[in-house]
Amino acid sequence: MIGAGKIKQYSNVLDKPLSKGKQEVSSSAFAFLFSELVQYNQTQVDNIAELERRLEDAGYAVGARVLELLCHRDKGNRRETRLLGILSFVHSTVWKVLFGKVADSLEKGTEHEDEYMISEKELLVNRFISIPKDMGTFNCGAFVAGIVRGVLDGAGFPAVVTAHFVPMEGQHRPRTTILIKFGEEVLRREARLEHGNFNDLVKAIIATPADVKYTISFLHSAYDLSHE
Amino acid sequence: MAAIYSLYIINKSGGLIFYKDYGSAGRMDTNDSLRVASLWHSMHAISQQLSPTVGCLGIELLEADTFDLHCFQSLTGTKLFVVCEPGTQHMEGLLKVIYELYTDYVLKNPFYEMEMPIRCELFDINLSQAIQKDRVALLGR
Numbered sequence: 613m614i615g616a617g618k619i620k621q622y623s624n625v626l627d628k629p630l631s632k633g634k635q636e637v638s639s640s641a642f643a644f645l646f647s648e649l650v651q652y653n654q655t656q657v658d659n660i661a662e663l664e665r666r667l668e669d670a671g672y673a674v675g676a677r678v679l680e681l682l683c684h685r686d687k688g689n690r691r692e693t694r695l696l697g698i699l700s701f702v703h704s705t706v707w708k709v710l711f712g713k714v715a716d717s718l719e720k721g722t723e724h725e726d727e728y729m730i731s732e733k734e735l736l737v738n739r740f741i742s743i744p745k746d747m748g749t750f751n752c753g754a755f756v757a758g759i760v761r762g763v764l765d766g767a768g769f770p771a772v773v774t775a776h777f778v779p780m781e782g783q784h785r786p787r788t789t790i791l792i793k794f795g796e797e798v799l800r801r802e803a804r805l806e807h808g809n810f811n812d813l814v815k816a817i818i819a820t821p822a823d824v825k826y827t828i829s830f831l832h833s834a835y836d837l838s839h840e
Numbered sequence: 841m842a843a844i845y846s847l848y849i850i851n852k853s854g855g856l857i858f859y860k861d862y863g864s865a866g867r868m869d870t871n872d873s874l875r876v877a878s879l880w881h882s883m884h885a886i887s888q889q890l891s892p893t894v895g896c897l898g899i900e901l902l903e904a905d906t907f908d909l910h911c912f913q914s915l916t917g918t919k920l921f922v923v924c925e926p927g928t929q930h931m932e933g934l935l936k937v938i939y940e941l942y943t944d945y946v947l948k949n950p951f952y953e954m955e956m957p958i959r960c961e962l963f964d965i966n967l968s969q970a971i972q973k974d975r976v977a978l979l980g981r
Contacts, residue, residue, distance in 0.1 A: 643948040650950035740948035742961040747951070784965055 630685045636712070643740050650741075650752060660750045668758035668773075675762020678706055691767050695794070695802045698767050702760055703730055710759070711736045716787075726799050730760070730790040731778070738788060751775045753788040760790055770795040843978050844934075844971065845907060845923040848873070849942065851955045852917030854881030858958040862971065880921065884911065900932075914939060934974050941966050 622628045653666045682705055683691045692698040703718040707730075721727030735753050743750055753775030761773040772793045777786040846868070849858035856877035861867050868876070884898040902909040908928060911921040912935035920935050920942070945963040946952050952960060 640948070643944075647948050647950040654950070740945055740962065742945065742949055742951070742963065744951050744959065752950075785962075 630681075632685075639736075639739075642736075646737055646752075646755070647740075649755075660747055664750060664754040667752065667754040668761065671755040671758020671760075672762040672765070675759040675764075676766045677762075678709065678759065679763045679766040682706065682709060693768075694805065695769070695798065698764065698769055699728055699792075701767075702763055706759075706763055721791075724793070726794045726796075728792045728794075730792070731787055732790075733780075733787045734785070735788040749777065751777055751788060753790065756788075757790050760792065764792070764794075769798050771798070843925045843928045843975065845925070846873075847922050847938070847967075847971075848877055848880070848920070849958065850877045850881055850919045850921075853955070854878045855955065857956065860967070880909075880911070881919065884913070884919065910935060912936065912939060918942075928978075930974075930977075934970070937970050937974075938967065941970060 649670060650663075650667065653663055653670075657663045657666060679691070682701075683689060686705060692701050699718060704714045707713065707715045715730045716733050717729075717731045719729045719731070721729060735756060737752050737755055741752050743752075757773040757775040761771060764771045764773070772795075774791050774793075776789050776791060778789045779786040844862050846859065846861040848856060851857050854877065856874050859870075859873045859877070887899045888896055898911070898913060900911055902911075903926065906926065907923050908926050908931070909921055909923050910931035911919060912932070913919045920938055922931055922935065924931060941963060942958075945966055946958050946960050949960050949962070952958065
């Protein structure tokens with residue numbers, strides 16, 4: 613066979629390492645493609661809410677695939693099961709693969725427990741897009757919101773994800789905030805997991821001999837018990 | 841005093857799709873600017889035909905007593921031209937920069953309809969930044 617021995621032969625296709633792929637694509641090519649996507653969808657709808665929904669659906673398909681790929685390629689077939697874990701996965705890993713950088717910020721909503729926000733000063737999809745005045749608060753970031761929803765849904769964190777423009781002081785352009793509102797069941801499960809950890813902690817303390825001193829430190833969501 | 845008086849962008853059939861004036865000199869009302877645009881379009885086309893050189897692409901610079909007019913024509917027939925103070929240098933470079941902004945912020949915008957007047961916020965913002973930068977560079981020269 614020509615070239616045999618040069619390329620390692622894998623008997624099973626699943627053993628083959630997944631290629632990193634080409635890391636960069638032309639920003640112009642993407643901008644034109646995205647512009648066409650928006651224009652096409654615009655011809656298919658008769659109101660803005662519908663357009664937003666269609667863009668979100670297009671993004672959803674991307675998100676579902678990205679999750680699958682990244683879990684396999686970067687995380688050794690493991691996926692996040694905790695709320696903060698999956699959020700930081702979206703904020704850093706997913707963002708880095710899709711947009712070449714980590715998102716500007718990840719915050720927890722101040723008013724509601726179940727809301728989280730990923731903000732970006734200049735979202736890649738919005739880079740060349742000016743929204744006409746008559747379209748009100750429409751944001752093409754709906755596509756990115758769809759991607760986030762796809763990732764979260766695929767990982768078992770059903771959520772409602774929306775994109776909003778948020779005006780910034782001293783800036784010409786508003787930033788885009790991706791608002792994530794998790795489903796009730798997600799928070800209930802999260803609370804249960806937290807609770808489970810707490811039970812473990814109590815058990816550990818009871819099992820510790822009385823003469824051992826210990827400190828408890830609270831890290832993010834997990835309890836860490838270390839002996840002195 | 842501003843070196844650039846005004847900027848025009850005309851589509852391939854001679855319709856004015858963008859007009860902006862800078863400074864007080866040479867200010868025009870909407871009708872006048874439309875007239876200048878279509879007049880320039882025709883003159884440009886005629887100049888191509890009349891030129892003794894083969895493969896002439898039309899007038900690039902018109903010099904008058906009180907102003908200079910620099911014109912840039914893209915491959916698709918869209919023309920950009922600036923009216924400026926006589927003897928202003930480096931206008932070709934500025935026109936290229938403006939054309940680049942046009943391709944970025946107008947043509948990549950899904951809400952812009954081809955050949956129609958340009959109403960893109962990002963284009964306006966970046967254009968005024970480019971003009972500002974050009975002015976600063978001019979002062980430095």
